[in-house]
Amino acid sequence: MSSNKPIEGSVEGSGAEQRKGFSRRTFIEGIGLGAGAVGSVVVTDGAQADHHVPVGPDPVSITLNINGKNHDLKVEPRVTLIDALRNQLDYTGAKKVCDRATCGACTVMLDGLPAYACTTFAIEAQGRKIETIEGISAGDKMHPVQQYFVEHDAQQCGFCTPGFVMAGKAIVDKNPRPSMSEVEDGLCGNICRCGTYVGVRQAVYDAAGKGSA
């Protein structure tokens, strides 16, 4: 699953210069302005979760714990968690849609809390328990939130569904008997363009108190 290929996290500024062996850090050191940073280049690759000293802008070795499994990869510090998950680790369940903390399609759990993977750097997520849509079922047995999505026909095109399921799971993990209003509050960071909200709310409401997959 892990390809471990360092890739650029975004299109702009991507690395023609970098491919020629240029990095901003070595450039700065070369002209003598990096006094505070000199020496850190040595530890860039081996630093892992210990970033007391600056790392980057070149790819840095990190370890992400996703659905209970550790993945080693190299990312530039600017790479978001959604890009690392989708582009480098093949976790394509979380969707990249608005890419600006608005729509919720990229929702994953970080240490048990729902979070937008588009507005979290991958490097920040080290040492935290990352849970994605891929990790919530047990083999063929769906998580109750997923099961009730099916029963209530809570999706149309389905593109927002993984994010909604994760946000819904966050609600039922915390509260086994939420009111419908609490369900609405918990889902307020997710948007469905097809307008399947009625089914989504009902699915999460019914899944509460039904345990895990």
Place this chain on the structure above:
Amino acid sequence: MHWVDYQRPESLDAALQAFAANAGNAKALAGGTDLLVQMRAGRCASGVLVDIKNIPELNEMSYSPEQGLTLGAAVPCYRIYGDKTVSAAYPALIDAVSIIGGTQIQGRASVGGNLCNAAPSADVVPVLIALGVVCKVTSAGGTREIAAEDFCVAPGKNALAAGELLVSLHFPPPALQSGARYIRFIPRNEMDIAVAGAGVSVTLADGRFSAARVALASVAPTPLFAREAGEALVGRPVHAASIAKAAAAAKAAAKPIDDMRGTAAYRRNLCAVLTRRALEDAVARAGGKL
């Protein structure tokens, strides 16, 4: 997104050294809910991100009835409304932190970040001003305090000098018979930016207002301390007529603009309505009757 360096200091001293070493080029990263969006839009050119979430002082949340609340700048919203003691002591703070973004934002976004981002519409800032919060700011050169109403100086600009870091916010202990409230107007139910907002605090004594502060969101280049609106209440009876005067003063203090969220005239009217409603609720929270 442009190239950045990343650093995660474990102590305040190490963070201050990082800011000093990258004069003007370092940006503090807490929840990142504003910062990442701004970086992606090309509106933040900083070359070094200093992740401040592992610094103990910035994660502090301690309350006592004598000392009040010390809130570390990086404490995320969910920790604040998840704390029963803090929620009971500062319900107006909870009003604001529970409506910033949605669930996913509240898990990451901090009050300190909302303040430093210095948006005119920042929901938490009117509450900080109304409650008389003092901001503790530190740099390699020393520590100073900034009143919440002086912290935002222009849209997106705060009072921090290069190398300075917001460490914590100090909330005075709630006075006897005091109450506070924040309300905003948005056309949606959630996940929106205030067309206007009002944060107020009142203290009552013998059927009169003994102290009051009013602050407004989204009606000036910065969150606005409407000093006159609070002063209009002090010494007056706890009565709808007093509140009407304060609401009129808040409306007069507002300096809104026309934009896609609402016209200036509409916002001025909202200031009067929101101030009145917030004051009515604050009086009720203070145990008073109108």
